[in-house]
Amino acid sequence: MNALELNGIETRIGRYNVLHEVSFTVPEGGVFVLLGRNGAGKTTTLRTIMGFWTPHAGSVRFRDTEISGLHTSVIARKGVAFVPEDMGIFRALTVAENMTLATARGQFDSARLDWIFDLFPALKTFWNTAAGGLSGGQKQMLAVARAIIEPRALILIDEPTKGLAPAIVDAMAEAFQEIARDTTILLVEQNFEFARALGRDMAVIEDGRIVHTGSIEAFAEDTELQTRLLSLSV
Known part of the structure; x- marks a missing residue:
């Protein structure tokens, strides 16, 4: 069983067709990476999966269940979480309050909370601090921690390393490797080395269309393909 299947997704925002027959499959387990230039449609794809945008055509299936529309x-209750690029934290609330809002019943599973503190020790240190006072890296840790405070089958993560210092990026990579042991991650990321260290399979989106799918290692070895699709060489 696959974690996620997109088939022929068409998404319009206002007068504009943003996604055009987008199709790809995310296998169960591990990290799947969606790559593309700025404005290619990566974020719109994640937001369509999560139900913020309703596709005008096509199908989104999560573990063999249709979720488009x-x-x-409802999608969140089925076990899907979303970490947006802007992180979406409540700056005036404390770390503890932000985390409480993400729980199902306003109560923490103590073992799971300890696991999260092992992944992101800064959150324990700043537990009673207003989220707006955290560093950029700590805010990103909080955004990810909220997504996993309840067990999830699939997490959509949009540009988690944007603007972060290298040491924080390394810590985030270690955390994602641990999270992906029992949760599928669909990752949108501009930092290819970060994506390559984590990902197994990938897709490239260009102008709202999927133009390549395959293994991330094969893509990393094909410099001509990298240049043609992403204007980079990794």
């Missing part, structure tokens, strides 16, 4: 809250 469902409300975002």
